[in-house]
Amino acid sequence: MSENQSPFTQVLSQALEASLTHLTTLATQPVGAQASVTELRAQLKKPLNDESLPAERVVSELVRDVEGGLHGTAGGRFFGWVIGGAVPAALAADWLTSAWDQNSGLYAVAPAAAVAEEVAGEWLKEIFALPQEVSFAFVTGCQMAHATCLNAARHAVYERVGWDVETLGLSGGPRVRIVANAHRHSSVDRAVRFLGMGTAQIEPVETDDFGRTKAEALRAALEVKRERPTIVCLQAGEINTGVSDDFAKLIPIAKEAGAWVHVDGAFGLWAAASEKLKYQVAGVELADSWATDGHKWLNVPYDSGFAFVRDRKAHRNAFAQHAAYLTHQQEVRDQMDWTPEFSRRARGFPTYAAIRQMGRAGIADLIERCCRYAHEITVGIGMLDGARMVCEPTLNQGLIQFLDRREGATEDDHSRRTDEVIALIAKSGEAFFTGSEWNGSRVMRVSVCSWQTTDEDVERVVRAVKKVLAEK
Ligand SMILES: Cc1ncc(COP(=O)(O)O)c(C=O)c1O
Known part of the structure; x- marks a missing residue:
């Protein structure tokens, strides 16, 4: 034909x-639908x-x-949630991934996909400066990266107390403690739910005003119940403030107590890709597992998360599944041995392409640019009449509150006004932001993750918010 x-x-x-x-x-x-x-x-x-x-x-x-x-998430003025765009090579590779239609569970079924993923996984380890022995998995997003890492963690901490959780299941076994940053993302709790460990086992650890785990609180939590298998969940990039836990201080405390340390680095781990910003995640390489996203800050199309595990044996033992009709080979990487999936999209190709297009320097530049823009937008809007900056970005996240200018306005009135202005900005079509709650009040989040955002966009956004505030 x-x-x-x-x-x-x-x-x-x-x-x-x-x-x-x-x-x-x-x-x-x-910008908004x-x-x-x-x-x-x-x-x-x-x-x-x-x-x-x-x-x-x-x-x-x-x-x-x-x-x-359709929201204009692919453009430069979408600042809602934590949403990246897609760099051209990654988008094109994503189309090809569909056209090639490889089932990337096993090397035998999709040889090039397996090798591209193997190569891209090693590149990611280099970008994040993770230890050489770390294993990895390409999954659908950070939620599944948590599930992957915490499944490996569950395997390892049960093994340490002589309980074969894969064979015996959870009932009758000791309960795992999950000692976690009180400001963690809800996807951590959801992974704990999937894995049957039970959210009642999560023990929140107090944080400072920016969402950083307090070292003394972690130490106190780990001084008790030492006989129980324990996983500590820390965070690179609090969803509202973008700040990261002090890994260099916290991880040794957790390790001394014999805990497995997992890090939610959905977007914050990308600070490690920049020489200028990596101080924010110093010590993160000491953890046992790390979850992050490609579809946020690497600007790969959706369906892209990465799990990394230091103990590759625990990682593989938690997932490996062999069957006579499948074709397993030595010397190759069968992705299904490292992920919760069987048949799966060949999602390594877009990541491979994104990394090749930008290179190390381009990725660092993307991360630094987004941080600069988040700062300029937050400060620019925060200085407008009727607005106040609640959190100045140190990474790519900032917080703004809009003020009810009526005399005697209460915190509730400011919260209502904040939601009203967020809606008015979306209605203007000039930009899109989403809200959150911080210290009991509603705030607007400024979240910058796209390679498309430019200096011009920053000016346009601040101008648009100024107009909204002047009109109503
Ligand atoms: C800090 C953090 N962790 C985890 C997640 C979940 O990631 P995903 O939506 O890619 O599964 C998000 C998503 O916004 C996040 O911001």
């Missing part, structure tokens, strides 16, 4: 054109078709029907 007759030619050309239209008009489109859920249902909800439809029609209608329902 000639290329012109391929059932893919036209539909993939349509997809390319629609993608380019989306990506090249981001600067002139509203403007359609309501009612509108989106009216556009997308159709009766289940009995007959097949031409692929070209399906795709052109899909492009038409999502109209108004």
Whole structure:
């Protein structure tokens, strides 16, 4: 069949054109989705078709029907949650990943995917300056990276007390203590739930005002119940303030108590990629496992998280699964031995491409640029009449509160005003931020993770917020 007759030619050309239209008009489109859920249902909800439809029609209608329902997360003025864009080589590699359609669970099923992942995993270890012996897994996101790391941790801490958790299960065995930063991300708790360890076993450790675990509180928590298997969960990058735990101080305390130390570094671990910022995560290499994301700060398309485990034997023993019909080979890396998945997307390709496109210096530059912009935006907005800076960024996260200017306004009034201004900014289409709570009050988070953000975007955003504050 000639290329012109391929059932893919036209539909993939349509997809390319629609993608380019989306990506090249981001600067002139509203940043936040403007359609309501009612509108989106009216556009997308159709009766289940009995007959097949031409692929070209399906795709052109899909492009038409999502109209108004896409956030401009791929652009430079989206500052909600912790959302990265996608660098061009990573996006292209992600398309190819779908076109190649490799099942990347085993080397035998997807040889090039296995090797690309093996190479990219080693590069990531170098970028984060993790110890040579560390094993890794490419998973769907940081949530599953926690599940992966904590499964390895569960294996190891049970093994230390002579309990084979994979065979015997949890019931009847000793309970694992999870001693964790009180300001941890909720995905840690969710991983503890999946793994059957029970969130009731999580013991929060007091933090300072920025969300950093207090060393004395950790020491006190670990002085008791020493006979119990223990996992300590620390954090690189608190979700609101971006600050990291003092690993150099905390990890030796945890190690002295015989605990496994896991680090949530969804975005904060990327500080290690910059010579200027790596002081913020000094000592992080002393941990036993690390979870981070590619789809946040590495600017790889979604479905990209990374788990790293120091004890590669524990990591492999927690996951390896062999079956006669599969083709397992020595000397190669079968990804399913390191992840919770069996069949899986060949998600190493986009990461491989992102790292190659940017190189070490480009990645460091991306991280540093985002931090600079987070600072400029937070300070710029914080100085506006009707706003105040609540947390000045040291990494890529800042906090702002908007003030109710009525006389006698209370903290609740400022909180209401903050949510109102966040909504007004989104409605303006000029930028998109999301809210959170800090010290009992509502705040707007400034979260910068995209390679697309420019100096011009920073000016445009501050101007747009100034206009919103002046108008209402
Ligand atoms: C600090 C932190 N940890 C974990 C996660 C979960 O990551 P993912 O959504 O990639 O699973 C996030 C997501 O925002 C996060 O910010």
